[in-house]
Amino acid sequence: MIKNIKKNKKIKNILLIPDNINIDIKKDNIISVCGKLGKINILFNKFLEINIYNKKIIINPINNYFRINIKSLIHTYISLIKNAIIGVDIGYTKNLILYGIGYKVELKDNFLIFNLGFSHSILYKIPNNINIICKNNIELSINGIDKQFVGQVSSDIFNLKKPDPYKGKGVRYLGQKIFLKESKKVK
Numbered sequence: 001m002i003k004n005i006k007k008n009k010k011i012k013n014i015l016l017i018p019d020n021i022n023i024d025i026k027k028d029n030i031i032s033v034c035g036k037l038g039k040i041n042i043l044f045n046k047f048l049e050i051n052i053y054n055k056k057i058i059i060n061p062i063n064n065y066f067r068i069n070i071k072s073l074i075h076t077y078i079s080l081i082k083n084a085i086i087g088v089d090i091g092y093t094k095n096l097i098l099y100g101i102g103y104k105v106e107l108k109d110n111f112l113i114f115n116l117g118f119s120h121s122i123l124y125k126i127p128n129n130i131n132i133i134c135k136n137n138i139e140l141s142i143n144g145i146d147k148q149f150v151g152q153v154s155s156d157i158f159n160l161k162k163p164d165p166y167k168g169k170g171v172r173y174l175g176q177k178i179f180l181k182e183s184k185k186v187k
Contacts, residue, residue: 013074015057021085023057025050031081035088038129038145042080045073057081087145094154096140100169103161104137112140116161117169124160127153139174 017023022034031042031050044050047070049062059074086092098105098116106113112132114122126132130153133141140157144150154173163170168178 013059015078015081017055017057018085021089023052033084033088037088037091040084040088040146042084044077048077083147087147091143091145092147092150094142094150095174096154096157097172097174098138099172105134105140107134114160122160124157
């Protein structure tokens, strides 16, 4: 379904590039964002045309191709490019904490060893491009340049042992509030 968009209706499709960031448009619909922390490649949609003029990124539909959701598609790619710029310049961090008696984590080589109240230890292999710091034996700091990947790794670790609804024991995000259920009362 094609939607007619008036010519005077403007879509905010311009993004400013900071001075310390290099952005290149490659063939095969790939944008390369380089900064002091690393490099991220973003694959963009074939219906969009991305150009760089005077340290500005301009995103437009190709050949006046307008779909119903073209505005949301443009804004999605602007967000992806913003996240990549922040990632290669500053980086992203997620902090986790283990809450419970006897719960601990240990960093050995490229593995995290969790003791979470199970009869066995859980080994978690640290992926490439992710830096994990064990502040002590119950706090983790997950760092990386890709916002989605840092969130995925922290979610994987969180899902190893979700907080118990009655006692609150498990893996939590730092600052996460757990609403505990009331336990059964014996009369």
